[in-house]
Amino acid sequence: MSNQLKTITVIGAGGKMGMRISANLQRSDYQVFYCENSPQAQAQIGAQGREISDAASVVPLSDVVILAVPDIVLGKVSETVVPQMKRGAVLLTLDPAAAYANLIAQRDDIEYAVAHPCHPSVFLQRYTKEEHEDAFGGVAAIQHIAAAWENGSDAQRAELAQVINVMYGPVDQVHWVTVTQLAYLEPTLVETVACMVGAFMKEALDETVKHSGVPEEAAKAMLYGHIQIALAVAFRATNPFSDACMIAMEYGREKIVKPDWKQIFDQKELDIVIARMLKIDAIRR
Numbered sequence: 162m163s164n165q166l167k168t169i170t171v172i173g174a175g176g177k178m179g180m181r182i183s184a185n186l187q188r189s190d191y192q193v194f195y196c197e198n199s200p201q202a203q204a205q206i207g208a209q210g211r212e213i214s215d216a217a218s219v220v221p222l223s224d225v226v227i228l229a230v231p232d233i234v235l236g237k238v239s240e241t242v243v244p245q246m247k248r249g250a251v252l253l254t255l256d257p258a259a260a261y262a263n264l265i266a267q268r269d270d271i272e273y274a275v276a277h278p279c280h281p282s283v284f285l286q287r288y289t290k291e292e293h294e295d296a297f298g299g300v301a302a303i304q305h306i307a308a309a310w311e312n313g314s315d316a317q318r319a320e321l322a323q324v325i326n327v328m329y330g331p332v333d334q335v336h337w338v339t340v341t342q343l344a345y346l347e348p349t350l351v352e353t354v355a356c357m358v359g360a361f362m363k364e365a366l367d368e369t370v371k372h373s374g375v376p377e378e379a380a381k382a383m384l385y386g387h388i389q390i391a392l393a394v395a396f397r398a399t400n401p402f403s404d405a406c407m408i409a410m411e412y413g414r415e416k417i418v419k420p421d422w423k424q425i426f427d428q429k430e431l432d433i434v435i436a437r438m439l440k441i442d443a444i445r446r
């Protein structure tokens with residue numbers, strides 16, 4: 162397949178995601194322009210041997226414009242960038258929240274896509290030191306990507322997947338879903354639930370040490386090993402939880418989890434959490 166997507170602009174190239182994806186794009190065959198507002202972030206880009214471009218000059222030349230700016234300013238930034246884009250170009254955002262909330266400036270003759278990293282799986286077989294150290298992904302440990310391009314054809318998605326594979330590489334697979342489905346994945350599944358549970362387990366660890374006087378190293382050793390076995394049993398059914406463990410789990414669920422917790426999957430709840438994240442009063446429909 163011939164690749165029509167050749168020129169890429171990264172807006173917010175000196176931010177956390179901007180720096181990560183730029184490092185990968187810089188090594189590719191794509192022609193890449195880097196745009197950044199903050200002088201401090203511009204210095205970081207320069208230190209990596211990348212030149213800063215003026216967005217108004219390079220956006221009109223670009224087949225893909227990546228908005229790697231904070232979600233709370235995405236709407237405002239898109240109002241400047243979208244009118245500068247060439248017909249048929251793709252505006253790629255890195256998180257579904259702003260797209261879900263309809264905050265991004267619209268034009269009928271450009272395309273809109275979102276691509277979010279899944280991060281390397283907890284079950285990934287890692288062989289090298291670099292793979293072990295790459296918790297976030299995009300360096301050495303392979304990860305999947307969840308993406309949305311609702312109006313894109315299979316051929317267009319395949320082309321954009323090549324860009325996604327480079328910017329987030331190494332990538333195993335790009336999973337195409339709708340923007341709303343992507344919002345159910347993040348925030349609902351992975352932030353509202355998984356990250357919350359991760360932070361909750363840290364709090365439980367601190368409380369165990371404080372409350373029982375168990376040495377911190379002992380508590381960490383016990384918890385880290387049990388996080389591993391709990392995930393293996395729950396997700397991989399490697400072996401069953403013991404009968405006594407299941408009784409303790411049931412007690413924990415009664416004490417900690419609200420019976421109506423699945424409300425978080427109601428779309429009005431998704432609207433509430435996304436509006437809160439974007440610091441807006443309500444989602445635009």
Ligand SMILES: NC(=O)c1ccc[n+]([C@@H]2O[C@H](COP(=O)([O-])OP(=O)(O)OC[C@H]3O[C@@H](n4cnc5c(N)ncnc54)[C@H](O)[C@@H]3O)[C@@H](O)[C@H]2O)c1
Nearest residue numbers: 173175176177178196197198199202229230231232255256
């Ligand atoms: N940080 C993460 O772990 C992570 C993970 C997945 C997706 N994302 C998504 O990536 C996007 C960027 O998030 P981040 O955490 O990298 O943000 P960040 O705050 O680290 O970086 C944003 C950068 O954009 C720059 N910027 C702001 N307005 C600009 C403008 N008009 N022109 C040029 N540069 C401008 C800022 O100076 C900053 O350097 C968001 O959509 C976020 O949801 C972030």
